[in-house]
Amino acid sequence: MKYYYTLLGSCICAFLLCIASVNAQSANLLKEGSQTPFGNLDKTPMLGNIVYGRQPDESTIPMLKEQGFNLILSVRYDDEPADYDARKVIEKNGMSFVQISYLKGSINDKVRHVDDEAVTQIKQVIEGAIDNGGKVLLHCQSGQRAAAALGSILYRDYGFSKEEAKKYALKAGLTSKNTGAIYDRYIDSIER
Secondary structure: OHHHHHHHHHHHHHHHHHHHHHHHHHEEHHHHHHHEEEEOOOOEEEEEEEEEEOOOOOHHHHHHHHHHHHEEEEOOOOOOOOOHHHHHHHOOOOOOEOOOOOOOOOOOOOOEEEEHHHHHHHHHHHHHHHHOOOOOEEEEOOOOOHHHHHHHHHHHOOOOOHHHHHHHHHHHOOOOHHHHHHHHHHHHOOOO
């Protein structure tokens, strides 16, 4: 019987530590910060150490380093065209670059769906950046998918309600009716 209570106590402690870790992680993810717009980044909502925005142009990349960014996370399609080789320019300027498409398929697809595995990968990169204290630019072409990725993670992985997750996606810059509809379909498909 003594063994049972010891085991039960250990399980309860592990469970509480897990909850505390998730709460600390989401708190670090959502603390409102401030990033002054610069270069072609005219909107720069910041939550935690992550700035949500649009595709930086080539002349803005060196400014990212000057502003303290060390990781650029693109959630654009793998085949989505840009005017320059973003990875090459970002890495040349001393920052890391990660590409994970938030949506499945190709830029040419007419019907678009969130890639659940990509949401997992985006979450892992974001959590790693939070743990390391690095400043991250999470971007897509216009900032819409980047903001939707945040809401997706909050709802799916952190237990936020649909309303609360959407509230933070809106704070991060989700304003597009089309991307909002894709996001809503994804959230509605998640079984909890």
